[in-house]
Amino acid sequence: MHIVNARLRQRPELYQLHVELGRFSAITAQDQRLPAPEGSIDAQGKLVCAPFIEPHIHLDAALTAGEPAWNESGTLFEGIERWGERKPMLSETDIRTRVYKTLNLLVNNGVQFVRTHADTSDPSLVGLKTLCALRDELKDKIDIQVVAFPQDGLLSYPNGDRLMEEALEIGADVVGGIPHFEYTRELGVASMKRVIELAIKYDRLVDVHCDEIDDPNSRFLEVLAAEALFNDLGPRVTASHTVAMHSYDNAYCSKLFLLLKRSGINFISCPTESIHLQGRFDTYPKRRGVTRVKELNAAGINVCFAEDSIFDPWYSLGNGKLLRTLDFGLHICQMMGYKDFSKALSLVTDNSARTLNIEERYGIEVGKPASFNLLDGEDDYSVLRRQGEVQLSVRHGEIIMQRQPSNVITPPWIG
Template structure:
C-alpha cells in the first residue's frame, strides 16, 4: 500500500474503518486492514470525506477589488467596473492572481475546480490562455475544468461567436453562456446548444441573475435541454430570480428543471452581496431557493463564484465558509437539513461535473480530505482544519495544528 488511513470516520452511525490506497486509487475499505504501507496515517476517529468540489469560480478576475471598487454594490456596477478593468489585465497579472487563488483553495481541501474563463474581442484570449496553462501546471494538486465564458454576451459583442468556437478548439472543457446579459436570451441559449453539440461538450450558464422574475429564460432552457437530449448535461449558476416567484408559479418550473436534470450552482456569498440593493425595507435575501430546489429533486451545489472583486469583495478560498453562509441563508440548519449540505460541495457537484471515480469507495480515485472533527454531521459547522489533503493517492497538503491555552 502507498497510504493506509487507520480509524477513519465515514459516517456517524457506523464504526471506524481503515482505507487502503494503492496506485492512486482506493484499493480496500474495511474495519481493519493489515499489511505494509509506505505511509500510515492514524485519523484517530476523525472524519474523512471525498475531495471538495469547487463547481463555479472565476480565477481570472479574482483579487482586483482594490483597483476599482463597486461602490453601489449592484450587479450592474460590478459588470461595468470589471469590463473597464479587463483591458488592463496582462497575462502576468492574471497568472499571479489566479495562482494566488489556487494556492488559497487547495489547502482547504478542494481537489476539483470548474472555472469560468472569459474572453471577448476587446481583451482577446489573454486570461483564457493563462487559465489553460494553470490547469496543466496544477494538475497534481487539483483537476480544473475550464468553461468558455462570454461575459459580455455574444450578439452584443460582435466577433465573440467565432471566439467561442476557437476557445473550444483551444481546449475548453465546457460551453458557457450568459443569457441575461445578451439579447435575445433565447437566441443566446440556442447558439450555446449549437456550439455544445458540435463539440460534444456540457453546458454551464450564468442564468437569470436578477432580483425580479420578470425576464427569466430558465423555462426555455429546460425545454431546450429536453428537446436536444441534453438532460443531465446542463448546469446553471446564480438563478436568483426564482426567489421572487410565488409557490404556484415556482412549482411547475422546479418540476421542469428536475425533468431536464438541470444542476444548480447556488452562489450565496456573491448573491447576498449584490442582491436586493434597491429594497428600502424588508430586504430580500435574493438567493436561489436552495431548499425548494433540493426538495423538488434538483441537483443543488454550493460554490464560491468570485473572490475579492467587484462581484464579491471578500473570500479566502474556503468553500466550507461559503457552505456555512448558505446554512442560515437557506434555512439549512435543521436536524433533517444539515446532513444535506456537505453533499452540496462534494457528491452533488461531482455529479454535475460528471467526475469519474469520485467518492469514498473501493476502486475510486483516492481524492480524500481528513478533517479535524469527529462528527460527520458537524463537518460544515465546525469549519474544521483540513489536516490532510490526498490527491490521486498522494498527500498534497498536510497541516499541523497547535493550540496552547495559557492559564
C-alpha cells in the same frame, strides 16, 4: 498508504482504508480503535471525506478588487463595469500570478477540483488561453475545467459568437452564457439555443449564468431547461445563480419545477455573493436574492454551493474556504434542521461532482482514485459546527497538504 481509525460519511463504524498505486484497494470496518502501524496515517476517529470541489469561480478576475476602482454600489452591473475597466490591464503574467495565489488558497483548504469561468468578451482571449494552459500544466496537481463565459453577452457583444467558437476551438471544456444580460429577451432566448447548439457541435458541457437578477420576469431558466430536455443533455447542463427564482411566485415555480426535474439539469448557488449583490434596488422588505436551494434539494434536483469570487469587482471578500460558504449558505437558505446538517457536506462534494460530470473518478470507493480530505469532526454536523481547518488533503495517494492542529492553551481560570 494505510489509514486507520477513520470515520466515513453516513456510517457509524471506524474504518481502515488501503491505497495502492494511487487508488483505494480496500476499505474495511474496524471493531474498535486500533494502534496505528508504523508509516500509517491515524485519523483518530475523524472524518475522511471526498475532496471539496469549487464548481463556480472566476479565476481570471480573482484578486483584482479595487483595480482600478471599487464597486461602490455593490451591484452586479457595477461589478461588470469595474471588470470592464480592469480587462485592458490583463496579461498572461498578471493572470498567472493571481491564479497561482488563488489556487494555493483553494488547495490549502481541501479543494482539488475547480470549474472556472473565463471571460470571452475580450478579443485577445488572454484570460481563456492562460487558464486553458494552466489547466494542462497543473493537471497532476489539481483538476480544472474552463468555461468559455461571454460576460458582455454572447449575441449582444460584437463578434461574441465568433469569440465563443474560437474559445471552444482553443480548448474550453464548457460553454457558458448570460441570457439576462443580452439586450432583449429575444436575444436571450436565442443565446440559450445557441449555447446548446455549440455544446452538441463541440461535445462540451454547459454552465450558464442564468437569471442572475432580481427581475421576476427574467425567465431564461425555462428556456435552458427545455432545450436541455429536448436535446437529451440534462446531466451535462448547469444553471448557475438563478436568483430571479427567489422573486418568482409559487404558482409559476410549481410548474417550473416539473420541467426542471424532468430535464435533469444541475444547479449552482453562490449564496454569499448572491445575498451581497441582489436586492440592491429594494428598500424594505428586502429580498435575499438567493435561488430556492432548499426547495430544489427537497425536490431531488441536484444543487451545490460555490464561492464564485475571491476579492474581485463583484465580491471583495472570499478566502477559499468552502466550509465558510457552506455555513453561510445553510443559514441564508434556512436549511438549519438536523437532517440538513447531517448531509450538508454533499453541497460542496458529491453534488458538485455530479455537476462537473466527474462521478466516475470521485468518491471514497474501492477502485477509485485515492483522493480525500481529513476533516476536523466525526460527521457532517460536527465538521460544519466546528468550522475547523482541513487537516490533510491527499490526491491520488499523495499528500498535497497537511497541517498540524494548533496547540490550545486553556486559561488558568477555566477549570
